[in-house]
Amino acid sequence: MPAEGGAGAGSARPPRRGDIPHQNKKVVLAYSGGLDTSVAIRWLKDQGWDVIAFTVDLGEKKDLDAIQTRALKTGASAAYVADGRLPFIQLFVWPSLQAGAVYEKEYPLATALGRPLIAAMMVEVARREGAQAVAHGCTGKGNDQVRFDVTTAALAPDLQVVAPVREWNMNRDDEIEYASKHGIEVPATTRSPYSTDENLWGRSIEAGVLEDPWAEPPKDVYAWTRDPRQCPDEPTYVEIAFKEGIPVALDGNPTAALELVTALNKVGGESGVGRIDHLENRLIGIKSREIYEAPAAILLLQAHQALEDITLPKEVARFKDLVAQQWAQMVYDGLWFSPLRDALYAFVAETQRHVTGDVRLKLFKGSSQVVGRKGPHQLYQLSLATYGKGDQFDQSAAAGFIKLWGMGVRTSARVQGRLQERDLGNLLGDVKRLAP
Numbered sequence: 001m002p003a004e005g006g007a008g009a010g011s012a013r014p015p016r017r018g019d020i021p022h023q024n025k026k027v028v029l030a031y032s033g034g035l036d037t038s039v040a041i042r043w044l045k046d047q048g049w050d051v052i053a054f055t056v057d058l059g060e061k062k063d064l065d066a067i068q069t070r071a072l073k074t075g076a077s078a079a080y081v082a083d084g085r086l087p088f089i090q091l092f093v094w095p096s097l098q099a100g101a102v103y104e105k106e107y108p109l110a111t112a113l114g115r116p117l118i119a120a121m122m123v124e125v126a127r128r129e130g131a132q133a134v135a136h137g138c139t140g141k142g143n144d145q146v147r148f149d150v151t152t153a154a155l156a157p158d159l160q161v162v163a164p165v166r167e168w169n170m171n172r173d174d175e176i177e178y179a180s181k182h183g184i185e186v187p188a189t190t191r192s193p194y195s196t197d198e199n200l201w202g203r204s205i206e207a208g209v210l211e212d213p214w215a216e217p218p219k220d221v222y223a224w225t226r227d228p229r230q231c232p233d234e235p236t237y238v239e240i241a242f243k244e245g246i247p248v249a250l251d252g253n254p255t256a257a258l259e260l261v262t263a264l265n266k267v268g269g270e271s272g273v274g275r276i277d278h279l280e281n282r283l284i285g286i287k288s289r290e291i292y293e294a295p296a297a298i299l300l301l302q303a304h305q306a307l308e309d310i311t312l313p314k315e316v317a318r319f320k321d322l323v324a325q326q327w328a329q330m331v332y333d334g335l336w337f338s339p340l341r342d343a344l345y346a347f348v349a350e351t352q353r354h355v356t357g358d359v360r361l362k363l364f365k366g367s368s369q370v371v372g373r374k375g376p377h378q379l380y381q382l383s384l385a386t387y388g389k390g391d392q393f394d395q396s397a398a399a400g401f402i403k404l405w406g407m408g409v410r411t412s413a414r415v416q417g418r419l420q421e422r423d424l425g426n427l428l429g430d431v432k433r434l435a436p
């Protein structure tokens with residue numbers, strides 16, 4: 001029986017010195033145009049890979065033509081640029097908005113939602129090119145490697161995943177040296193003190209001085225949102241219309257998905273809304289500090305929640321909170337393409353049938369408030385809620401209801417002793433009493 005290991009599976013003869021490990025094999029590399037992935041093109045080539053660079057536009061304001069040209073100059077044998085903006089919003093962002101997904105009560109998941117789409121598109125390129133592998137520039141310490149690797153495993157288990165940065169053991173200075181030695185052009189824009197990732201749903205900023213969780217984020221961290229001190233002295237109002245949990249209009253005008261998100265990023269950012277300072281738990285067991293800017297996400301999640309408040313039955317709303325948390329954790333942990341997401345979405349979709357209506361938000365110097373909500377199928381009924389004229393609620397029915405509702409507590413008190421005696425003692429203390 002042949003021994004396992006040793007010569008790689010399928011090789012006709014044992015490898016000899018001077019062999020290039022991956023000669024004549026194709027890899028599709030997720031290429032951002034930055035230092036890591038530029039160095040990766042060259043590094044993969046040195047291992048014998050034929051490198052196809054793949055760049056996808058998720059709404060970050062980048063010069064995509066320049067990136068495509070740079071990929072070829074750096075040694076890629078082909079360079080793709082794809083527009084992923086609409087599928088990103090429609091297939092990833094809208095379902096997560098309907099779910100109400102926010103990771104650890106803070107993070108609307110911009111980066112986490114972008115990764116499975118990028119990976120899925122890379123699988124398509126790999127099929128088209130007949131590639132044997134996909135590659136990404138993620139480090140071995142983050143969540144993004146998990147999202148790329150698991151998405152590939154879910155969609156194309158036969159494809160190998162190569163993660164050069166995880167393997168090569170170079171720090172940033174080593175990479176810069178490697179780049180200059182090999183004549184790899186590194187654009188000046190990558191020389192930021194931070195590591196950032198950006199798409200339509202938000203901007204993620206980490207590293208540099210932010211690694212000290214006690215340090216307040218300096219001004220230069222922010223690019224989308226104004227300092228609240230520089231915001232207008234008058235509040236701004238926005239009205240968002242939803243149809244079955246999906247935003248469809250702004251201030252009364254029907255607005256397509258991309259325009260809607262872009263407009264809300266702008267209005268929110270101008271009012272300083274959307275800054276998040278999150279000390280988060282990564283999947284791999286590290287705590288890290290990340291700053292996010294996500295004006296549109298914050299506004300839409302807030303508005304959507306407000307519409308659910310007025311349209312969802314109490315029990316559905318409570319259970320949906322659990323689903324929202326589970327959804328956020330699932331997305332964060334790289335399980336977008338999983339049976340769990342299909343199952344959770346079946347529930348989420350069912351809950352959205354009546355989440356139709358309008359929400360009015362008031363934006364002012366870094367904060368946003370819901371100031372109005374209404375919907376054609378709202379469960380809020382004035383005839384039941386009012387303390388004024390037109391009250392149709394039968395108050396006399398409350399007494400019998402409460403008698404039964406409190407039956408258990410009454411029984412406990414009678415049989416097992418009253419709380420007052422057991423735990424509270426003398427709450428009143430030296431109370432003042434006056435009588436005529």
Ligand code: ARG
Nearest residue numbers: 111112143195196197204206
């Ligand atoms: N912590 C975020 C996440 O895991 C963002 C990761 C990417 N951040 C960055 N600054 N490059 O989804």
